[in-house]
Amino acid sequence: MATVTYDKATRVYPGAETPAVDQLEIEIEDGEFLVLVGPSGCGKSTSLRMLAGLEDVNEGNIRIGDRDVTHLPPKDRDIAMVFQNYALYPHMSVADNMGFALKIAGVPKADIRKKVEDAAKILDLTQYLDRKPKALSGGQRQRVAMGRAIVREPQVFLMDEPLSNLDAKLRVQTRTQIAGLQRRLGITTVYVTHDQVEAMTMGDRVAVLKDGLLQQVDSPRHMYDRPANLFVAGFIGSPAMNLVEVPITDGGVKFGNSVVPVERDAVKAAADKGDKTVTVGVRPEHFDLVDGESGGDGDKKLSKGEHAGVPVTVNVVEELGADGYVYGTADIGGEQSDLVVRVSGRSVPEKGTTIHVVPRAGESHVFATSSGERLSD
Numbered sequence: 001m002a003t004v005t006y007d008k009a010t011r012v013y014p015g016a017e018t019p020a021v022d023q024l025e026i027e028i029e030d031g032e033f034l035v036l037v038g039p040s041g042c043g044k045s046t047s048l049r050m051l052a053g054l055e056d057v058n059e060g061n062i063r064i065g066d067r068d069v070t071h072l073p074p075k076d077r078d079i080a081m082v083f084q085n086y087a088l089y090p091h092m093s094v095a096d097n098m099g100f101a102l103k104i105a106g107v108p109k110a111d112i113r114k115k116v117e118d119a120a121k122i123l124d125l126t127q128y129l130d131r132k133p134k135a136l137s138g139g140q141r142q143r144v145a146m147g148r149a150i151v152r153e154p155q156v157f158l159m160d161e162p163l164s165n166l167d168a169k170l171r172v173q174t175r176t177q178i179a180g181l182q183r184r185l186g187i188t189t190v191y192v193t194h195d196q197v198e199a200m201t202m203g204d205r206v207a208v209l210k211d212g213l214l215q216q217v218d219s220p221r222h223m224y225d226r227p228a229n230l231f232v233a234g235f236i237g238s239p240a241m242n243l244v245e246v247p248i249t250d251g252g253v254k255f256g257n258s259v260v261p262v263e264r265d266a267v268k269a270a271a272d273k274g275d276k277t278v279t280v281g282v283r284p285e286h287f288d289l290v291d292g293e294s295g296g297d298g299d300k301k302l303s304k305g306e307h308a309g310v311p312v313t314v315n316v317v318e319e320l321g322a323d324g325y326v327y328g329t330a331d332i333g334g335e336q337s338d339l340v341v342r343v344s345g346r347s348v349p350e351k352g353t354t355i356h357v358v359p360r361a362g363e364s365h366v367f368a369t370s371s372g373e374r375l376s377d
Contacts, residue, residue: 002030002064002065002078002155002156002188003027003028003029003030003063003064003065003188004026004027004028004034004051004062004063004064004156004188004190005026005027005028005061005062005063006024006025006026006047006050006051006060006062007025007060007061007062007063008023008024008025008059008060008061009021009023009024009025009047009050009057009059009060009061009062009070010022010023010024010057010058010059010060011043011046011047011050011055011056011057011058012058018211018212019043019058019212020043020046020212021043021046021047021050021209021212022043022211022212022213023059023060023213024043024047024060024214025214026207026214026217028188028190029188030188031186031187031188032188032189032204032205033179033182033183033189033191033202033203033204033205034189034190034191034203034204034205034206034207034217035191035192035193035198035199035202035203035205035206035207036048036190036191036192036193036207036209037192037193037194037195037196037198037199037206037207037208037209037235038194038208038209038210038215038235039194039210039235040194041211042209042210042211042212043209043211043212043213044192044193044194044209045160045161045192046212047192047209048158048160048190048192049160050062051064051077051079051156051158051190052074052077052079052081052158053069053072053073053074053077053079054074057070057071064077064078064079064155064156065155077156078154078155078156079154079155079156079157079158080101080148080149080150080152080154080156080157080158081149081157081158081159081160082142082145082146082149082157082158082159082160082162083145083160083162084160084161084162084164084165085165086133086141086142086144086145086165087145088133088141088144088145088148089133090132090133090134091132092132092133093129093130093131093132094120094125094128094129094130094131094132094133094136094144094147095113095116095120095129095130097133097144097148098116098119098120098144098147098148098151099112099113099115099116099151100148101148101151101152102115102151102152112151115151115153116129116147116151117129118151119147119150119151120147122147122150122181122184123143123144123146123147123150123177123181124143125140125143125144125147128140128144138165138166138167138170139166139170139173139174142162142163142165142166142174143174143177145162146162146178146181150181150185154187155187155188156187156188156189156190157182157187157188157189157190157191158189158190159178159189159190159191159192160192161192161193161194162178162191163175163178163193163195163198164193164194164195171198175198175201175202178191178202179201179202191203196235196236196237196238197238199220200220200223200224200236201220203220204219205217205218205219205220206218206219206220206223206236208223208231208232208235208236210231215228215229215231215232216228216229216232223236224236224237226365226374227241227281227365227374228373228374229367229371229372229373229374230243230279230281230367230372231372233281233365233367233374237283239284239325239340240340241281241282241283241284241365242281242282242283242284242337242338242339242340243279243280243281243367244279244280244281244282244332244337244339245277245278245279245280245333245335245369246260246277246278246279246280246332246333247276247277247333248267248270248271248275248276248277248278252267253267253278253280253366254333255280255310255332255358255359256309256310256311256330256331256332256333257309257310258309258310258358258359260280260358260359260361260364261361262278262280262364262366262376263366263375263376263377265375265377266278266366266375266376266377267366267375269368269375270366270368270369270375273368273370273371275368275369275370277369278366278367278368278369278375279366279367279368279369279372280359280364280365280366280367281364281365281366281367282359282360282363282364282365283363284325284340284341284342285342286359286360286363286364287339287341287342287357287358287359287360288309288357288358288359288360289341289343289355289356289357290309290356290357290358309356309357309358310330310332310339310356310357310358311330311331311354311355311356312326312328312329312330312339312341312354312355312356312357313328313329313330313352313353313354314326314327314328314349314350314351314352314353314354314355315327315328315329315351316328316351317348317349317350317351319345319348320345321345322345323342323343323344323345324342324343324344324345324348325340325341325342325343326339326340326341326342326343326348326349326355327339327340328340328341328355330357339357341355341357343355364376
């Protein structure tokens with residue numbers, strides 16, 4: 001097993017004006033499951049291919065353990081890669097596909113057979129060892145590709161969107177299997193996906209990339225609770241965090257008819273930059289319904305003279321059983337803003353009605369409107 005280090009690794013494609021990956025710095029611990037996530041074109045697959053040796057590194061270094069592998073060919077890096085399209089040989093059986101790399105390396109047949117059978121047992125593939133890939137489902141082929149990586153006993157697993165060809169239900173099932181398998185084997189794993197739900201449920205840590213730049217690397221929980229900037233705040237979480245530009249006022253920020261108390265230091269930091277507004281982020285589950293509306297544990301009734309919060313016109317309702325999500329519009333500071341509010345699945349408002357919401361105290365995030373950086377602790 002080994003650590004992996006990206007030391008200011010940069011990749012610039014010929015003819016490109018900006019790097020595809022720009023000064024990437026990440027330290028991946030021995031046995032850690034790190035997920036690289038971001039939108040299309042953010043540099044996550046390029047980062048993985050740089051580690052695999054499939055892309056040149058123009059500046060900086062990449063190390064696996066104590067070895068500098070920056071300019072080593074892929075075969076000398078002791079890594080195993082699982083691709084998006086499985087990359088199985090169609091004319092070979094499952095067993096031959098799984099053991100092919102060992103055969104090329106000159107491993108004795110008996111040893112290959114034992115390693116293949118052991119991996120097949122782990123992956124529940126024993127009964128399919130004599131089949132060809134065309135006789136398998138997408139999920140089974142994906143497990144064969146995993147088995148081919150496992151039998152090599154590499155120092156590092158690299159996975160490039162391995163679940164993107166599976167249907168939704170199978171994806172959920174298989175990501176659980178991969179995460180459990182990695183923890184059982186303890187092999188350092190770097191996993192690329194564009195699906196932030198996949199990233200949050202599988203990774204020990206998550207690294208968010210945008211335009212080739214690392215935005216934040218953190219545990220899923222800490223990243224959800226304390227996104228480093230506006231991009232991470234809007235990208236991590238499903239549905240996404242509500243982000244609304246609001247004016248600074250005495251005691252906090254003005255959110256519709258309500259003044260939402262926020263940390264003094266956050267408001268001061270914005271004012272010091274010359275900003276008259278900040279961008280406030282509120283997760284859908286951190287709105288309280290008021291004015292007698294019903295929405296679960298966060299409900300609160302109006303007392304005499306209390307404001308009714310922000311009126312939200314209900315446009316669409318997603319009913320998910322235990323929960324519901326209201327997609328609506330609200331007039332905040334003279335601007336129409338789209339808001340998503342989680343409500344109780346037992347008392348979902350009708351489309352076209354109006355609900356009143358206030359952000360829950362202590363659960364709002366404050367970002368500088370100009371730079372996008374986080375201001376609140």
